[in-house]
Amino acid sequence: MFWTIIIAGLFLAGLIFRQKFRSEDRQEEAGEDAGLAIVEFGRAFPEEAIRAVVTTRDRRTVFLRLHDGKAGCMQAHGHHYACHLIEPGTVRVSSAGPKRLAIQFANAAFEGGTYEFSDEKEAAEVSLWLLGSFMPGAANLNAQPAG
Template structure:
């Protein structure tokens, strides 16, 4: 009887250790995926300079703020990313909760959806990037300067 209890306790300890190790590994992979996303976006759009990166809470989608007022979005599909450069005015953003955004793209080439972030600040920051409201120099100019047809 004592051997049975000992074996069961060792099995339970092994399962707990495995779960803790797996959780730590997933957190490390999320950080590496952001770095990989930057490299992949640079390969897809070599002329775009990245200013800031925010990943979603699950780490599967990465939003990038680019140097010229545009934004980028990358969604993980297994070990590959689909890269998308977002022009101002081609996206619709709605709040879906304090840390969630519903994003719909005007061109159906990229999948939108509901994205959850780690906190409200990151969700608000990404919504500003996507809506292009961080472009004060372009806001005072005509629609031709903002890249929109007249």
């Protein structure tokens, strides 16, 4: 009887550890690495050169700085990415905390939301990329002359 309880306990412990490792593998698959994001973005927009890449904390969204001042955004949906080239004037960025940005896209085909980054530096960098994709003259349309 004693050995039966020990064997059943070991079997149960094995099942628990197996389930734990499976859930960790699924989390890693959900957030693919930035290398795959670069390849997929290059496939979607072959004429755009990528200068820098920042991944969100959950590794499900990747923001890309492009060569001509534009920005790109990719969101993981399972094993696929939804790629978006951010055109000037089509994004609204606001702070949602020290490491978080609330981003809204004017193009309803791409989902906006609140994105959390590893640190404040990455959040600030992405916000500058996105602000750089604004039309330069759009900020001065409602400006009043000083004096």
